[in-house]
Amino acid sequence: MNTPFLRLVAADIKNRFGNDLTEIAVVFNNKRPITYLKKHLADVYGQAIWSPQFFTIQEFFSLSTSANEASSLSQFFYLYQLHNELLQKEGHELETLEEFYPIAEIILSDFSQLDYDLVNIEHIYMELYDTSKIDLEFQHLTVEQQQFIRQFWQSFSIAGHTGVQQRFLKLWKRLPILYKAFKEKLQQEKQSNYPSIYRDLAEGRAERPHFIQNFKQVLFVGFNALNNAEAYLFKQWQEMGKALFYFDTDAYYLEDRQQEAGLFIRRNIYQTGLINALEASPNILAKKTTEVHLYAANGKVSQAKLLHDILENTESADKTSAILLADESLLVPLLQSLPDVVPNITTGYPLIQSPIFGILDLWMDVHKDISHLKKDKIPFQSVETFINHPLTKVSKKEKQQLQQYMADKQLYEVAIDDLTIKSSILPNFFKPIAKVEEVIPSLTDLIDRLLSSIAEQDRIRQIESNLLVETKKTLYQLKLGFDKIEPLSISFQIGLIKKAIAPVNSAIEGNPLKGLQIMGLLESRCLNFDNIYILGANEGILPKTSNSPTFLPHALRRAYGLPILENQDALSAYLFYRHFQYSEDIHVFYNSIVDENSTGEESRFIKQLEFESKFNFIKKTQQQAIFFPPSSTEITIEKKGKVWDTMYHTFIERGRRISATALTTYLQSPLQFFLKHVAEIKEPPSISQEFEMNKLGTVIHEVMEKILLPFKNINEFIPTERLKENLLDVDALIVREIGHQYMSDFKSLDDLNSLQRIMHKIASEYVKMYLQYDIENYKAFRIIELENDTDYTLDFPINVNGKIETVNLYGIIDRVDEVLTHDNQIKTRIVDYKTGGDRIIFKEIDKVFSANTENKALVQTLFYSYVFEQVTGRTNLEPHLYVARRMREDGTLFSGKSGLMEGAYLMEQKKNFVAFLKEILEEIFDVEVPFRHNPDAHIYENDPYTLFYRNTPTQQTDENLL
Known part of the structure; x- marks a missing residue:
């Protein structure tokens, strides 16, 4: 180094x-x-x-001052009190603590920034409706700065302000008064905060x-x-x-x-004119040819797992080493992945990622129900979480007894009177709070019990103890604030407690000069190490792509020289580059997987060094080992004896209908087709809070039908703009439909339980997205068919053992319509709604028309198209799939390498599909082809037929399955 x-x-x-x-x-x-x-x-x-x-x-x-430091919570309560006093003077409704908390955080942050940068409060919050005043009021600013201010105020309409702008302007007018009152309050309390100290010292008012x-x-x-x-x-x-x-x-x-x-x-x-005491800057970076190991990990957490192996091979006792977290959320997975080394961590271990928060959060959720809402029952999951949590120390015997009791009675909710958990260190966990003043004392008592339990162990767990102590301090500060105002409801208190304890963390102190050091990039200022390992070096994280929330718009921040995103980029670049000046063994990790939280790209700082410097970048991609479980004998069902007799009687003689779902079930797993449609082995009944979500698709289909049904049988085209009227009705329709699914008469969201509300939220988003898509992409539409599950059956001839037999095909048509595009083309579409992960994009059509089909949604939609066209005589139906998750990006018309499924290409593939359909149906009835599971098929975790796919002896006979 x-x-x-x-x-x-x-x-x-x-x-x-x-x-x-x-x-x-x-x-x-x-x-x-x-x-x-x-x-x-x-x-x-x-x-x-x-x-x-x-x-x-x-x-x-x-x-420079003798004033005591005001805690962040004290500042919040001061600001809350002063802000409500101003609202009262203005004749406005007062805000609750919970409503004001997030606003207060932004206001305090803005006040701090204005103090640190010595910005004139009266100037920045001045109401400049007439932008011509800028030249007079701000002559001290440059022309460019004046232009930024002018841009900001011109964004407000001269003719009139929107409701949001009006609220903003009222707050804007109130803020300088609030700022002055806040500063006076701190002085009255003989307290101060760091921003005030900075400003007072710079402006000559320091004590x-x-x-x-x-x-x-x-x-x-x-x-x-x-x-x-x-x-x-x-x-x-x-x-x-x-x-x-x-x-x-x-x-x-x-x-x-x-x-x-x-x-x-x-x-x-x-x-500024500051002089560097070290005089000339060295020119190290330009000359270094050090190797830089760049690792593309297969996921965020995989970075920590990958580092484990590298540390075991590279760490040396005589070298200084540091793990630098560009993404500090990697701390917990990192600690879980470290080899046998003693770390020194100053990046605080966050409470919210610790087991302690799990039990505190559970307590708060439970008491929102039983103490605030006065419920006498709680969800069984809350009970299971409590008895299985390691800190509650429920005895194994009592845990088993309670689990057996809930299972025997199939309790979704458990009466709190039945919860007498004697063996736990928290026996009063489910005891309702009688008074609002008891919330914090009760939670503090819980913390004290946890501290006592930890202290009784052979080795005190330092992190957990520190987290509990810091949480207790925060609760004490909250209690002081609560005591100065009118009593708050239990729900409000719990909401504020959650917000207040969320930032709590605990450092893991080891030897700062020896061993492995773990810290964030910001904490690494001034420090140098022989070996560095930088985790989370992704674009979007290093540097970050967003600023902290603020009421000071970007244009004003620029005008007054306040920090903006470019400043953050520059600081991040400096913190990153400086380690390359000194370290000799450099390892940089990033998440190469693209998802909603990751670009999958390394930081641009890496790319800049790669192209502009002489560093030797050695790139490595994580190779994930593939585990092959031991093969097990498969179950095979021959088509003979009773199996064949049942098939022939059911499908040929009695004409049981074969649906599109049955077809794709066979393509995925012929064995599952047999179990479901021949042996008729039903899915076993199960009790799960998740099963209700299976009704999501039904709710969406029914609501879409109710919305579109009034437009059916109207011959002329209907402007899609008419659908905007239906957007307002969606939420109410979904509430009623969920009630119908559960045989209840629901009138409003308040009637729904938590899971039903989740279903409502998802269904509402999907239905609105479907309607909005039609509004945006088409001028007009005409409904031809809608949710018809009776009229579309078709006799389909196939060869069975050398003889022509007929099977009955059946399709439920979700929607057939004609649409007028924006370029005045008329298209006839068959539309299927999907709520899962289906895609309209396929790679190769041959892989669609094959076993274990690449795109079963396309197979099903072509199946519906074929049945509909044969029954009605209509032709040229385009297959469309409404997949809420992807339709904005991908559209709704199926497409592959050869293009969109339309025109001549669609006609060709429809012919190919009919040939494929005939081939598969004849295979189903081919006595030489047994039913067996397709080993390449995707199996869902909750698939109830999994038992038949694996670890099952070969089954050559059929009598016991029918």
Whole structure:
């Protein structure tokens, strides 16, 4: 490793100040580098010396005041009280705590940013309806800055404001008054916050403005992105001869203005005028030819699993190593994947990812029901979660007894009077809270019991203990706030408790100088390691693609020099690049899988280094080992004896109908076709809270039928704009249809249970998407057929054992219509609705018309088309599939390599389908082809026939199955 940055700082300190450092202060952005600098000072001096004083920047600035720090919750309650006072004066309805909490977070964040950057509150919140005033009011700003302000206010209509804009303007007008009241409140309470300290110090209002005189010299080490307050004070202190600055930089990105990593260092040196005490920047990055190992992992969590193997092969005791989390949500899977090493973690272990949060969250959910809503029963899942949670310590015997009791009685909900769990350390978990004032004391008692239980173990679990203590502190702060206001409902309190404890975390402290260090990129400032492993280096994460929520629009932020996304990009680039200056063994991991949360691409910073530097990038793609379970003998059903007699009698003589679903069942698994349609082995009854979702498709079909039925049998085309009227009725129709499915008379959402509400939400989204698609993609439509399950049967001749027999084909036609496209073409369509993962895209038509079909939805739709065309004499039906998840991107018309299924290509494939259909039906009745499971078929986890597919002895006889 090249000489570490802090080693260079230590050497410079010795050269400048000699052995007496008692009047020297060293200031960092965070605490982590302090230990490292102390180590480097000891190595450089090689003897005992008077140590300098060490501070974080916030600790250092706090020397300017004697006020106590106001906790974040205290600030929230102050702001809430003051905001409601303003609303009352304005004659508006007061807001609840729960309504105000997310707004308060944004307001406090904005106030903080405005303080840090010394923005004039009256100016930024000024109501500039007349944009011509900008030239007069903001002469101190540049032309470009004035243009940004003008753009912002011109976005508000001159003729009138929308409701949202009106609310925004009222809040905008209220914020400067709220800001002033908030600052006065902090002063009354003899409290302050860091943003206020910064502004007061920079604007000359600090209680101890000359505190820096207590030090001979103050060394600011490793700073990069400075806010305006810091820049002003640093410059002032430098001119006073009190401040020295040590910037960790490299000429590679400092001197090249195209390199965003050097943005803030350039600004600090060339604009603010700060002088780097280390003088010339080294030119390390441009010359390094170090190997960089780049790993494309098969998934987010796979990065941690992949790192495990690499650490076992590369870690060395005489090297310093760090795992840097670009994506800090990887901490928990990382800890679960580490080999036998002792980590030191300053990235806090989050409460919400710990088992503790599971039990606290369960308690809050349970008491929302039994204490707030006064329910006398709770879902059986809550009971199972409690008795199976490792922290509740329910005895094995009592757990089994309770599980047996619920299973025997098939209880979906359990009466709380029946819950007497004596063996648990939390015996009062399901005891209702009598008074609203008891919420926090009851939860605190639960935490105390958990702490006592952990303490009784042979080894106290440090992380869990710390998390419980920090959670208890947060609850105490909440209780202080609650005591100052009117009593809140249990539900409101629980909602706020969840929000308040969500950020709680606990550091896992080991030796910061030895072993494996784990931290976020931001915490790694000033630190250097021989080996680095960077996890989560994906575009969209490094750098992030979104800012924190704010009421200060982008144009205004630009105008006033407040942080914007480009600033965040520059800081992320710097934090990433600086590790490449020093480390010799570099490993970078990213998730190569594309999904809703991942682009599947490595960070652009990697690509920039790859193309612009001399680093040798070695790319590796994770190869996932494929596990082949031991083969088992398959079950085979020969078509003879009773099996054949049953088939012939059922389908040929009695004419039982064969549906499209039966056909695709055979294509997937001939054995399953036999079990369902010949042996008629029904799916076993099961009790599950998930089975209700199987009704989703039925609900959607019925609602679509109710919406479209009034348009049936109308000869002229109907404008699709008419469907907009139906969008408003969708939610109510779905409520009634769900009631019909459950033989109940539901009138509103309030009548639905939680699972039915989920069904309602999904069904509503899907139906609205179907209607919106028609509105957007077609000018007009005419309904020909709708949800007809009686009229479409067809005799189909096939060859059975050398003789022509007839089987009866049957199709339920969801919808047949004619549509007028925007280019005035008329198309006749057969439409099938799907709620699962079906696709309209297929690779090869030959793989569709084959066993274990590539696209069973296409097979079924062509089946319906064929039956409908044969029965009605209509032709040229286009097969369309409405798949809510994909229809906006893919459309609804099936397509393959040869193009869309339309015109001559469609006609050709319809002929091919009829030949394929005949071939499969003759195979079904071919006595030489037994029923057996297709080993390549996809099997769903909840498939009740799985037992017949695996670990079953060969079955050559048939008598016991029929």
